[in-house]
Each structure stands twice: as C-alpha cells, then as structure tokens.
Amino acid sequence: MGKYASDPAWSDITPLPTDEGGTHPLAQIAYSADYAETMSYLRALMAANEFSPRALDLTEDLIDMNPAHYTVWLYRAQCLFALDSDLREELEWLSETALAHQKNYQIWHHRNLVVDRLGSCEGETGFVERMFERDAKNYHVWCYRQWLVRRFGLWEEGELEFTERMLGEDVRNNSAWNHRWFVVNGREGKGRGVEDPEIRAREVRFAEEAIGKVAQNQSPWNYLRGIMRRSGRPLAELRGIAEQYASLERPDAVRSSFALDLLADILAEEEDGKEKAGRALDLLASRYDPIRKNYWAYRKHQLGMGELKSAVPVVA
Numbered sequence: 001m002g003k004y005a006s007d008p009a010w011s012d013i014t015p016l017p018t019d020e021g022g023t024h025p026l027a028q029i030a031y032s033a034d035y036a037e038t039m040s041y042l043r044a045l046m047a048a049n050e051f052s053p054r055a056l057d058l059t060e061d062l063i064d065m066n067p068a069h070y071t072v073w074l075y076r077a078q079c080l081f082a083l084d085s086d087l088r089e090e091l092e093w094l095s096e097t098a099l100a101h102q103k104n105y106q107i108w109h110h111r112n113l114v115v116d117r118l119g120s121c122e123g124e125t126g127f128v129e130r131m132f133e134r135d136a137k138n139y140h141v142w143c144y145r146q147w148l149v150r151r152f153g154l155w156e157e158g159e160l161e162f163t164e165r166m167l168g169e170d171v172r173n174n175s176a177w178n179h180r181w182f183v184v185n186g187r188e189g190k191g192r193g194v195e196d197p198e199i200r201a202r203e204v205r206f207a208e209e210a211i212g213k214v215a216q217n218q219s220p221w222n223y224l225r226g227i228m229r230r231s232g233r234p235l236a237e238l239r240g241i242a243e244q245y246a247s248l249e250r251p252d253a254v255r256s257s258f259a260l261d262l263l264a265d266i267l268a269e270e271e272d273g274k275e276k277a278g279r280a281l282d283l284l285a286s287r288y289d290p291i292r293k294n295y296w297a298y299r300k301h302q303l304g305m306g307e308l309k310s311a312v313p314v315v316a
Contacts, residue, residue, distance in 0.1 A: 002037040009054065015040035016047060035065050046075060051082035060093075067097065073106045077113050087118045095127055102131065108140045112147060121152045125162070136166065142175045146182055155192075159183040171210050177219045180206075185230060194231045203227055208241055211256070215245050221258040235266045242266060248279055257288040268303055278305035 004010045017040045038061055045055050059076040062069060080090060091114060098107045115121055125148065131141045149159060160183055166176035184203060185193035194200040204227060207220040228235050245259035254260050264280035267273035278300050285296035285308045297308050 004037055004041045013041055013044045016043035038062050051079045055079050067101045067104050068106060070106050073110045087114050090114055102135055102138060105140050108144045121148050124148055136173055137175050155187055171213050172217050174219050177223055194227045200227060200231055215256040218258050239266050248276055251283055254288055260284055260288055274303050278303055282309045
C-alpha cells in the first residue's frame with residue numbers, strides 16, 4: 001500500500017487514477033508509483049472541491065515530486081485563499097522552493113498571486129536580488145520584478161540604482177538594460193520617459209559611459225537607438241558618439257562594429273551621405289562583421305548603392 005492508502009486520515013477518499021486510454025494505452029507516461037498515487041488523491045480532492053489543510057499538504061508533496069505541474073500550483077493557491085492561510089508563511093516556503101528550482105515559471109506565477117493577494121511587496125525586491133546572485137539573467141525573475149514595479153508603483157524606489165548595480169556587475173546583461181528601459185519609459189501617460197529632455201540626456205550619458213567600458217557591446221548601442229526612436233529625435237544627434245568608435249577616415253581603427261552600423265544609418269539620412277554609408281556597409285561586410293555579409297549587402301541595396309566592395313582605405 002502507498003503512503004496515502006495506508007494513512008487513516010485519507011480513508012474517506014476514493015482515489016481517482018489517471019485515465020490514459022484504457023487498459024492498453026498507446027503511449028503511457030512512466031509515473032513513479034508514489035507520484036501516481038498522490039495525483040490520484042489530488043484528483044479526488046479536486047472532484048470534491050475540497051479546500052483543506054490536508055489538501056495543502058498534498059500539494060506540497062506533489063510539488064516536491066514535480067514542481068512544474070501547473071494544475072497543482074493553481075489548486076494550492078485556491079486552497080490558500082479559501083482557508084485564509086498565512087501568506088507570509090507561504091512566501092517563506094516558496095522562497096526556498098524558488099531557490100531550489102530557479103527556472104520554474106509556475107513558482108513565479110504562484111508568487112505573483114500570493115503577493116498580489118497580500119497587497120504588500122515588503123522584502124520582495126531583496127529576495128529578487130538574491131535570485132539574481134544565482135542567475136542574473138533569469139527571465140522569469142525579471143518578469144516578476146517588472147510586475148512588482150508596476151503593481152506597487154516602485155518606479156522611484158531605487159530601481160534605476162538597482163539597474164546600475166546589475167550593469168556594474170555585467171555591462172552585457174541585456175535583461176538589466178531592458179529593465180532600465182522599462183523603469184524609465186514604462187509609466188503610461190506620465191510623460192516621464194526619454195521624451196523629457198533631462199531624462200533623455202541622462203540616459204544618453206548612461207549608455208555612453210557603458211560603451212566606454214566595452215565598446216563592442218550591442219546593448220548600449222541599441223539603447224541609444226531606442227532613445228532616439230522613442231523621443232522622435234534624429235539619429236544624427238548620436239554622430240559624435242558613433243565617430244568616437246568608428247570613423248571612415250580611419251577604417252583600420254574601428255573599435256566597434258555597432259558604432260559603424262549606427263554611423264551608416266546616420267550617413268544614410270544625410271542628403272549627400274549615401275555614398276559614405278555604402279562605404280561603412282562595405283567595411284562591415286568585409287572586415288568588421290563578415291558573418292552577416294548578406295545582411296549588409298541587403299542594406300546597401302536598400303540605399304541603391306549597388307554591390308558590396310572589398311574594404312579599402314577610405315577618404316571621407
């Protein structure tokens with residue numbers, strides 16, 4: 001007999017086994033005996049719509065066996081709320097579970113439900129940073145962090161400083177760049193994004209400083225482009241930054257292919273700059289980013305500049 005079948009506390013429950021297609025299923029899943037038994041008791045509880053302390057205990061048992069089973073998590077949440085359980089205690093248990101199963105989406109969805117119901121995010125940003133010590137690019141945790149900011153209005157509660165810390169540890173962390181963009185521009189109707197000249201100037205400086213640390217890092221270059229696009233400003237405003245790392249006058253001294261790409265776009269927007277833009281694309285295709293040669297050829301064709309040319313010294 002299994003754990004539940006031999007327990008008098010469960011004697012009133014008739015387990016409901018999985019129906020996988022009769023006595024000879026085509027592709028039966030190889031559950032362990034313990035897991036199959038525990039799930040059969042959960043099905044019986046769900047059929048009876050029972051929300052009880054023993055149901056909570058059973059869901060915890062199942063989560064230990066299979067933390068990715070979303071139905072179990074949803075039923076656990078229903079039990080918690082029906083029983084008016086101590087949600088702080090649930091968060092403590094959930095934190096240990098999250099640390100043990102870092103890539104599990106269900107854990108973070110459940111945490112979202114619990115914290116939303118609690119109506120307080122006390123301690124949550126600190127726990128998120130603990131998670132990032134384990135994996136600074138965990139997608140589920142970043143999504144949860146953004147939900148916290150939006151749900152509890154944490155826009156001015158140290159989030160920019162948080163992104164600075166994260167990018168100070170790894171300036172190539174695309175997730176941290178994305179979060180900074182969200183914090184700066186995520187408030188709908190507030191008029192506090194990069195449309196504001198002061199905020200725009202601050203964010204351009206921040207990206208420029210990051211480029212100064214690692215010029216061949218695509219994230220801050222994309223961030224600069226996003227600022228111009230969001231604020232409706234011309235790319236030409238970034239020319240001075242681009243030319244610090246890529247100049248057609250010194251084609252052998254290009255320090256960043258992303259700067260050269262940006263310079264090509266800036267030149268293409270100038271009335272007499274298409275020929276120079278074509279030269280920049282030639283350099284990218286032949287010397288600084290040849291793995292994407294076909295892409296640069298396409299870009300040059302869009303300019304009406306003909307075929308790519310081998311890189312040669314260029315005089316602007």
